[in-house]
Amino acid sequence: MPSSHPQDPDRKSWMSLLARAPADRLASLFPDPLPDHTLLRAPEIGSVMVQGRIGGTGAPFNLGEMTVTRCSLRLTDGTVGHAYVQGRDRTHALRAATMDALMQTDAAPALRPTLDTLAAEETARRTTRAAKAAATKVDFFTMVRGEDK
Amino acid sequence: MYVAVKGGERAIDNAHAFLAEERRGDPAIAVLTVPQIREQLRLAVNRVMAEGSLYDPDLAALAIKQARGDLIEAVFLIRAYRTTLPRHGFSSPVETAQMHMTRRISATFKDAPGGQILGPTFDYTHRLLDFRLAADGDVPPAPTAPATQGPVPHITGFLNRDGLIETADRDDTPPPDLTREPIELPADRALRLQAITRGDEGFILSLAYSTQRGYGRTHAFVGELRIGMVEVEMDIPELGFAICIGEVELTECETVNQFKGSKTEPPQFTRGYGLTFGQTERKAIAMSLVDRALRWKELGEDFTGAPAQDEEFVLMHADNVQATGFLEHIKLPHYVDFQSELELIRKLRAEAAAASQKEAAE
Structure with a gap:
């Protein structure tokens, strides 16, 4: 399976983070103007069929689709960037593909803080929800029972 | 014409x-x-x-x-x-064991590892109209507590250890897709689940309820119900590896059902499965009951004629867009069809009248 051997696990991680990032937040952290590029595939809205597994662990089945926008581009130095991002925001896909390309160049260190911010904000969102859920965890206690003599 | x-x-x-x-x-x-x-x-x-x-x-x-x-x-x-969207591909099967959960309960195991997390539920509310909602909109922030880190394993896994429940063994057979090929019967379980998860909630609920009342009884308990966000991964052809393309909220329900055993299987618990988009637990629970009822043949149970056991009945009537399309089309102009029916009735009446006149004359 190619999926288990990404050439660059770091690349998988930033592409995934960019796909999950809120589009408006990415736009504010990585604003226009974007560096010069040629579109290899203009941002294209489409769907991906999401699969589940029977019983959580068994055979796959088709659960339903989600909207996904993809984009591919080439920077002037020839570096190619790709993006597949959730939703229908073309600028989200364009920005993510640009970031993906730049992260493969010398510009990467300068962009790290942006990715770190997105990651930290995602962690904070998840932690907050998990903490609210944790507050609804049931503590059982057994009432004194009278029948045992 | x-x-x-x-x-x-x-x-x-x-x-x-x-x-x-x-x-x-x-x-x-x-x-x-x-x-x-x-x-x-x-x-x-x-x-x-x-x-x-x-x-x-x-x-x-x-x-x-x-x-x-x-x-x-x-x-x-x-x-x-x-239907207007190009299909970019299909995801890897989602890992519900890795879910970021907002709710997780079990009706069968009080002390399930990971605990009973109620989440934002209507359960235990008094179902009394809250007139405060008609007035103001501000609510205090919900309380928080330290959360345990990491994924919470499925509860059925604990039963599996003792061999008391059937397993759902990993299998990578590509599933059929009813959005590409019309449903053909008999349908396999993967196709049935796709049809049920997009089926009408009211219809699936009623079918599930009918099994509880005795029409194809399977005696289900909710082994586990979990709701939360799950990451979706897809293999990207341009890259040759998978990335996460987003996350979706899912509701997953696993029922634990009685099973007396068959010629090949010892007495053990069996399972029904429900998985739905969003926080939709009524639908997910109903789905798992209907899934289990439809498995009668595979498990060597009797067909009692119950609607929930009848694959054709369930799958061909679950889709509310198909159903409403066919139902509501009868209100659209059928002038010509009706004209021919009218002529037929008039002709039959004329023949009947002629026959009775002839009878009276004789």
Whole structure:
């Protein structure tokens, strides 16, 4: 399976983070103007069929689709960037593909803080929800029972 | 025979203008925004995503607004939009064991590892109208507590250890897709689950209820119900590896059902499975009951003639867009069909009258 051997696990991680990032937040952290590029595939809205597994662990089945926008581009130095991002925001896909390309160049260190911010904000969102859920965890206690003599 | 007729164009245009005005309602009342629907009518949005079979909360909220709150009409709009989208591919099967959970309960194991997490539930509310909601909108922030880190394993896994419950062994057979190929019967379990998860909640609920009342009884307990966000991964052809392309909220239900055993299987618990888009637990629970009822043949149980056991009955009537399309089309002009029926009735009446006259004369 190619999926288990990404050439660059770091690349998988930033592409995934960019796909999950809120589009408006990415736009504010990585604003226009974007560096010069040629579109290899203009941002294209489409769907991906999401699969589940029977019983959580068994055979796959088709659960339903989600909207996904993809984009591919080439920077002037020839570096190619790709993006597949959730939703229908073309600028989200364009920005993510640009970031993906730049992260493969010398510009990467300068962009790290942006990715770190997105990651930290995602962690904070998840932690907050998990903490609210944790507050609804049931503590059982057994009432004194009278029948045992 | 179809006869083309023209007319009614002005009436139709004016009807649509009237519809738009009625949709808006009293202009003195603030207009409802799509983000308001998305955030504050989230369970309606979830239902439209589940039955529309397309995960996109903004689109579902827009569809609800356009449909004036008619959720089946909204599902129809989503299905129609979906057909315009190119298919970029299909995901790897989602790992529900890795879910970021907001709710997780078990009706069978009180002390399940990971605990009973109630989450944002209507359970244990008193179902009394809250008139405060008619007045103000501000609520205090929900309390928090330290959360345990890491994934929480499925509860059925604990039963599996003792061999008391059937396993769901990993299998990578590509599933059929009813959005590409029409349903063919007999359907395998993967196809049935796809049809049920996008099926009408009311229909699936009623079928599940019928099994509880004795029509194809399977005696289900909710082994586990979990709701939360799950990451979706897909193999990217340009890259040769998989990335996460987003995350979806899912509800997963596993039922634990009695099973007496068969010629090949020892007595053990069996399982029904439900997985739905969004926080849609009534649907997920109902789905798992109907899934289990439909497994009678595979498990060597008797067919009692119950509707929930009848694959054709369930699969061919679960889709509310198909159902409403066929049902509602009978209100559209059928003038020519009706004209021929009218002529037939007149002819039959004339023949009957002639026959009785002849009888009287004889």
